Amino acid sequence: MPGNGKFKKQLSLTDLTFIGLGAIFGSGWLFAASHVSAIAGPAGIFSWLLGGFAVLLLGIVYCELGAALPRAGGVVRYPVYSHGPLLGYMMGFITLIAFSSLVAIEVVAARQYAAAWFPGLTQAGSSNPTIAGWLTQFALLCLFFVLNYRSVKTFAKANNLVSVFKFIVPLLVIGVLFTFFKPENFQVQGFAPFGLSGIEMAVSAGGIIFAYLGLTPIISVASEVKNPQRTIPVALILSVLLSTAIYVLLQVAFLGSVPTDMLANGWAGISKELSLPYRDIALLLGVGWLAYLVVADAVISPSGCGNIYMNATPRVIYGWAQTGTFFKVFTHIDAKSGIPRPALWLTFALSVFWTLPFPSWEALINVVSAALVLSYAVAPVTVAALRRNAPGMPRPFRVRWMGVLGPMSFVIAALIVYWSGWNTVSWLLGLQILMFAVYVLCGRFVPTVQLSLFQQVRSSAWLIGFYGITIVLSKLGSVGGLGVLAHPFDTLTVAACALGIYHWGAATGIPAHLIRLEGDDESETVADNHLSGVHTAPQSST
Numbered sequence: 001m002p003g004n005g006k007f008k009k010q011l012s013l014t015d016l017t018f019i020g021l022g023a024i025f026g027s028g029w030l031f032a033a034s035h036v037s038a039i040a041g042p043a044g045i046f047s048w049l050l051g052g053f054a055v056l057l058l059g060i061v062y063c064e065l066g067a068a069l070p071r072a073g074g075v076v077r078y079p080v081y082s083h084g085p086l087l088g089y090m091m092g093f094i095t096l097i098a099f100s101s102l103v104a105i106e107v108v109a110a111r112q113y114a115a116a117w118f119p120g121l122t123q124a125g126s127s128n129p130t131i132a133g134w135l136t137q138f139a140l141l142c143l144f145f146v147l148n149y150r151s152v153k154t155f156a157k158a159n160n161l162v163s164v165f166k167f168i169v170p171l172l173v174i175g176v177l178f179t180f181f182k183p184e185n186f187q188v189q190g191f192a193p194f195g196l197s198g199i200e201m202a203v204s205a206g207g208i209i210f211a212y213l214g215l216t217p218i219i220s221v222a223s224e225v226k227n228p229q230r231t232i233p234v235a236l237i238l239s240v241l242l243s244t245a246i247y248v249l250l251q252v253a254f255l256g257s258v259p260t261d262m263l264a265n266g267w268a269g270i271s272k273e274l275s276l277p278y279r280d281i282a283l284l285l286g287v288g289w290l291a292y293l294v295v296a297d298a299v300i301s302p303s304g305c306g307n308i309y310m311n312a313t314p315r316v317i318y319g320w321a322q323t324g325t326f327f328k329v330f331t332h333i334d335a336k337s338g339i340p341r342p343a344l345w346l347t348f349a350l351s352v353f354w355t356l357p358f359p360s361w362e363a364l365i366n367v368v369s370a371a372l373v374l375s376y377a378v379a380p381v382t383v384a385a386l387r388r389n390a391p392g393m394p395r396p397f398r399v400r401w402m403g404v405l406g407p408m409s410f411v412i413a414a415l416i417v418y419w420s421g422w423n424t425v426s427w428l429l430g431l432q433i434l435m436f437a438v439y440v441l442c443g444r445f446v447p448t449v450q451l452s453l454f455q456q457v458r459s460s461a462w463l464i465g466f467y468g469i470t471i472v473l474s475k476l477g478s479v480g481g482l483g484v485l486a487h488p489f490d491t492l493t494v495a496a497c498a499l500g501i502y503h504w505g506a507a508t509g510i511p512a513h514l515i516r517l518e519g520d521d522e523s524e525t526v527a528d529n530h531l532s533g534v535h536t537a538p539q540s541s542t
Helices: 013-024 028-068 074-083 085-114 131-150 152-180 195-205 208-212 216-220 228-257 277-284 288-322 341-355 361-389 402-419 422-445 453-476 489-507 522-532
Strands: none
Touching: 013 152, 013 228, 013 288, 028 074, 028 085, 028 195, 028 208, 028 228, 028 277, 028 288, 028 361, 028 402, 074 085, 074 288, 074 361, 085 131, 085 288, 085 341, 085 361, 085 422, 085 453, 131 288, 131 341, 152 228, 152 277, 152 288, 195 208, 195 402, 208 228, 208 361, 228 277, 277 288, 288 341, 361 402, 361 422, 361 489, 402 422, 402 453, 402 489, 422 453, 453 489
C-alpha cells in the first residue's frame, strides 16, 4: 500500500520478557487454584508441572521459528511458509478468535473481582455483569485501545509498570499462606482423589493451560524487537520457567492453607466455596490486608494481560492479511507510530463483541484454552517441514533433539485439546473443518495466492485429519464422551494417532520456492530469499 509505514524495532529483552510474563499472569492465577483443586485435589501440583512442561516444549520450538523468521503475527505466517496459504488461513481464523476473546475474558475477570468492592458490577447470585458492570468492562477496553494506539513503546512502558505490581502480590500470597500451612490437607482425602484422569483434566478444564499461554504475544511483536535472534529465545524460556515456579508455589500454598474442616466432603466442592480463591481464603484466615491486595491485583493483573492481547491481536490480523487470505486493508501500518491501526480497530470491535453475551470467566475458559493450544500445536510440524524443505535457511537458534521434542510437543498439545472434553472439541474443531470447506470452495478466487489449490489442500490435509480423528475419539472417549474408550486407553489412542499425524504433516510441507510473500520490510525479503534457496548462508547451532 503506498505510504505504508514500517514496524519500529523498539522492544528490549526486558520489554519482551515482561510481555511474556504479563500475558501469562492475567486472570489464570486468580481463579485456577480452586478449580484445579476441585478437579485433581492435591495432585493438581502435577497438573501445573505438566502444563508448564508442555508450554516449555512448545516455547522451545517457537524459539527456532521466532529467531529465524522474526515476523509480526508469526503464529499465522509460519504455517504459510511450511504448508501454504490454506493452513495460514485456518490458523488466522482460530487465532483471531482466541486472541480477541482473550482481551474480553481479562476485562470480565477484572470486573468479577472488582465486584468484591463494588457489588453493583455483578448480578446478585451469578457472575454476570449488570449494565454498570458491562460499562466498566467497555471503559477498560477503551483504555487498552488508547494505550496501544500511540506507539508500541507507550504500550511497553505501561506494561512494565503494571507488571511490577502484578508479581509482588503473588509472592506476598505465597509467603503469607505458607505461615498457615497444614501438611495434613494433602492426605485427608488422599493425595490424588480423582486419579490420573483428574490430573489430566485439570490441565484444560482447570484453567492451567489458559494460565500459561502467554508465548504468542512475544512472537506476535517479533518485528519490533531489538536483536530478535537472541532476545526472543531468552524471553520465551525465561517467561515459562519463572511462571511455572510461581504457579506451583501458589498451588501448594493454597492447598496447604485451606481450613481442614472444609475438606470433610472432599475437594470437589472447594471451587464453589472459594470462588475467588486467594481473596476468600485470606478473609477466612483473618488476613484482611492481603485480601485487599489480592482484589487490587485481581483488577490490575487481568487488565495488564488484556492490554497485552490488545497489542498482540492486531499483529495477528496483520500477519493473516499478509498471507493474502484476509482483507488487504489490514496490512496498513501507520507511518508515524508504526502501529497497524486498521487491525487495532478490528481488535477493539471484536473485543467489545465478545463481552456482549455477558459471559463469565468460567464459561469461556475451556474454549479459549483449546483454541490457543490448536494455534500452538502447528508450530512443531512447521519446524519439521521447514527443516526438510528449507535446510539452508539460517537458524540462529536451532533446537537440538528436534526428532524427539517435535513429536512430543505435538502429542502433548493434542492431548490437551482432547482433555478439553467433547462439548468443546466437537464445535471448535467442527467449525475449523467448516472453514476449511469454505476456503476450498472459494480459494480459486483468492487473487494473491500463487500456489495451486490442489497443492494447498494436499499440504493441509494432515490438519483436517487431525481434527476429524480427534472429534471421533472425543465422542468415544471418557472426557465427556460415550466412554467406549475408557481411561487410559483413550489417552494412549489419541497420543498414537497424534504421533502419526505429526509425521504426516512434516512430510507434506510445500517446496519453499513455491511460496512468495509480500514483506513487512527489507528483512522480510531477505528471509524469503533464504526460504527459496537464493541465499544459503551457514546456520548456527544452539
